[in-house]
Amino acid sequence: MNLTHAEIGKTYTIREILTDDAELNEFLFTLGCYSGEPITVVSHFRKSYVISIKDGRYNIDENLAEAILV
Numbered sequence: 001m002n003l004t005h006a007e008i009g010k011t012y013t014i015r016e017i018l019t020d021d022a023e024l025n026e027f028l029f030t031l032g033c034y035s036g037e038p039i040t041v042v043s044h045f046r047k048s049y050v051i052s053i054k055d056g057r058y059n060i061d062e063n064l065a066e067a068i069l070v
Contacts, residue, residue, distance in 0.1 A: 003049060003065035006041045012070035014039050019067045031058055033068060 006012055014037050019025050032054045033039065042050040047062040 001070055003039070003041060003051070003068045003070060004062060006070060008041050008044060011038050011040045013037070014068060014070055016069040017067055018069060024064070024067070028064070028068070031056070039068070039070065 002018075003012075014033060014035055016035060017025060017028055017033065019028075028034070037053060040052040042052050042057060044050075049060050049062070049065045051058055051060060051065075
């Protein structure tokens, strides 16, 4: 399941990042978004997701949310 189907407020563990784009993969890694890390969807508005990883909150679009499998 990807983040677009995640429940708001529930903590998941990232299983995999599905992307062929090296820059996107590197960007997600700099946020702390990689396999084994806990992630929480804080809120969802239209095609935008606020996620919590480690001690930070980030706003990502729907394309990034689809690439993160939990």
